Amino acid sequence: MKMKEIPGSVIAPQGFLAAGVFCDIKRLGTGKGSNKGKKRDLALILSEVPAVVAGMFTTSQVCAAPVKVSMPRASKGTAQAIVVNSGNANACTAAQGIRDAREMTDVVAKLFRISAEDVLVASTGRIGVTLPMANVKRGIRDAAALLNTFKENADHAAEAIMTSDTRPKQVAVEFKLGGKTVRIGGICKGAGMIQPGMSPTGARPAAVPGGKYQGLHATMLCFITTDAAIESKALKLALNEAVANSFNRITVDGDMSTNDTVIVLANGMAGNASITAGRRSDLAAFQAALNHVCLELAKMIVRDGEGVTRFVTVKVSGAKTFADADAAARAVANSSLVKTSWFGGDPNWGRILGALGYSAANILEEKIDVAYSAPAGKQLLFALKKGQPTKTSFKALCKMVAQKEFDLHIQLNLGKGSAVMYASDLTEEYVDFNKGDVSDPSSLGG
Structure with a gap:
């Protein structure tokens, strides 16, 4: 069409x-x-x-x-x-x-x-x-x-x-x-x-x-x-x-x-x-x-999110079920530690695994792959394979995560379930905008 x-x-x-x-x-x-x-x-x-x-x-x-x-x-x-x-x-x-x-x-x-x-x-x-x-x-x-x-x-x-x-x-x-x-x-x-x-x-x-x-x-x-x-x-x-x-x-x-x-x-x-x-x-x-x-x-x-400097597409695949993929994607996309690392341009896969670990998804650490790419890109830059860091240089990973937009690929290697979330980073500007000011009641409230 x-x-x-x-x-x-x-x-x-x-x-x-x-x-x-x-x-x-x-x-x-x-x-x-x-x-x-x-x-x-x-x-x-x-x-x-x-x-x-x-x-x-x-x-x-x-x-x-x-x-x-x-x-x-x-x-x-x-x-x-x-x-x-x-x-x-x-x-x-x-x-x-x-x-x-x-x-x-x-x-x-x-x-x-x-x-x-x-x-x-x-x-x-x-x-x-x-x-x-x-x-x-x-x-x-x-x-x-x-x-x-x-x-x-x-x-x-x-x-x-x-x-x-x-x-x-x-x-x-x-x-x-x-x-x-x-x-x-x-x-x-x-x-x-x-x-x-x-x-x-x-x-x-x-x-x-x-x-x-x-x-x-x-x-x-x-x-x-x-x-x-x-x-x-x-x-x-x-x-x-x-x-x-x-x-x-x-x-x-x-x-x-x-x-x-x-x-x-x-x-x-x-x-x-x-x-x-x-x-x-x-x-x-x-x-x-x-x-x-x-x-x-x-x-x-x-x-256009409050204070946003990064737009990240979180793609989870290889989950046992769609519900698992969805839970994993949401855990990563909403992790304050992951989001602040995106803001700093830090390809911190340890925080990603931490979010996957506490999510409701079934995972096996030794099966997880983590990679980055340009938006909708087919060339993946792997930070992690089978739960272990790759030989990809830290400089190359940092260069990818420093982009204003990138994709995060998480392969759980447990099934055919997949899910996607469109997420942002978390910045000082977001906190400043939302923290309120008790000396100015007009700035408070819902």
Whole structure:
């Protein structure tokens, strides 16, 4: 299938409009992630017609009010709008938080004369603080008045969902389906509190073969639009697979958020024959495009992680089972000792073996190989074979780990299970950003 990237992200598909505005949801210039001046902090995405919807949500047992409101609405199959705010997570806000999340959807619904049940809501920012609803409602009205299909509108929406992100994250692709041009576009945010583990219901499924692991682990949010015609069941299955192999495969700091959310709207305006589970070739083409969008956005999150200087793809193979491979990859990707060695450019395989040893994976020390390569490189530089150091020079290993991006290959030599994680290093800047300052209460909180 031929597929090309195009501009416009969420407004690239036919029939979608977006806008982003500043309405001072978090008091201007205060707190981590909001000291950027007059940054847009409320986004609105609208489909001109009702759309098929699918969603994936945090599996944290402490989940935010917008997740509790949006999850059941996404499960029913249709929606038309998404309203998102940054600067306030609306999490741990009890009954008031639920009322506020619902009111956000009510305001959107009244403006466009649609059902509130067809409006989804998401939030990101500080935990434990109620929303300034007067500001939020004003922002929704302002955004509604600015809705358009201009590229800058997509840029504004991408900016409005950011918190500690240093740059917006967006992508769109175009491909042919049954002779019709189909587009998928998305925006996302995330830089800290990143190790999503999402499912459609918020439940925590176990690891299973084939990569369909939803995970047990600030906030990541992603909003995807497509003009493809696709049935509800097929869209939900496609999003499940795409998220399982992208957002649920990343980690910056090993922390899951209360607000993690991925939502996709498909309005059918491309005019293709509706994709069903039975139309295998069409579903495969759509899946490939959706996978690309999700994975590119997920990688953007890791590369923009708080204080990040390295992007490392951890590839585990030869495990007894997929669950073992997944456990091994996550242990290495989240090890503070491993991550700090990456920051220092130190190819410290001893720390890697230490993480493998305490992981839930079955391993045999004398069978483990550890190697490095350039991103997606085929030429491996082995640091360890059969549990023992190789003759590869320390200088050569250091040169590889000094790169901004590299792959870490771990072969357990016990079976056919494999897994991948996209990870970052751990730096002084991350600690400085997140340590808080008790002399400045405005910098503290969620």
